[in-house]
Amino acid sequence: SQTIHQWPATLVQPVGSPLSLECTVEGTSNPNLYWYRQAAGRGLQLLFYSVGIGQISSEVPQNLSASRPQDRQFILSSKKLLLSDSGFYLCAWSGGRFNYGYTFGSGTRLTVV
């Protein structure tokens, strides 16, 4: 069966420090991968998505970047965190185009102080 792993669960980082969040998927190949951010009590904002190795689409100009170095690995990074980067970050995968639900990881609560 397919599983998705996202870590760490919580993270407290000072302003200006770097960030690296990792997401891996098991039990499937060539998944579509996604990073979302959720502000407290709000909906999900799509940050990046990838339909293949090395293919990254950015949805929102921001202080973040994403990479997909392997088929089932998706990394969210920042060189220098801002206070506004605080939030709940969710990784998700889907089986491809049309008629597929998304499977989400358990999320990372990032607090920038």
Next chain:
Amino acid sequence: SQQGEEDPQALSIQEGENATMNCSYKTSINNLQWYRQNSGRGLVHLILIRSNEREKHSGRLRVTLDTSKKSSSLLITASRAADTASYFCATDDSSASKIIFGSGTRLSIRP
């Protein structure tokens, strides 16, 4: 970009009652999905309805889709305390490579 918008933003009902949440979107879609999120957790996929379907059931969940009105509804029958969560609808974009979420409905079930 197109986006589902849920209505109401918050809903509080008595345990055992039915809960209805609505979603409206702006442009044509291939499918519409509903998700549940418990506080501080990831989202769980509940149900997907294709654009050529009008109604779909899964256990106590019933989803309808009206593409002429660009709207969908999620009905949870015989609500339970465990149904307390936020519910989101999501619609795909024209490329179907991504889905966009609405702002969600916070459902509270009173014992």
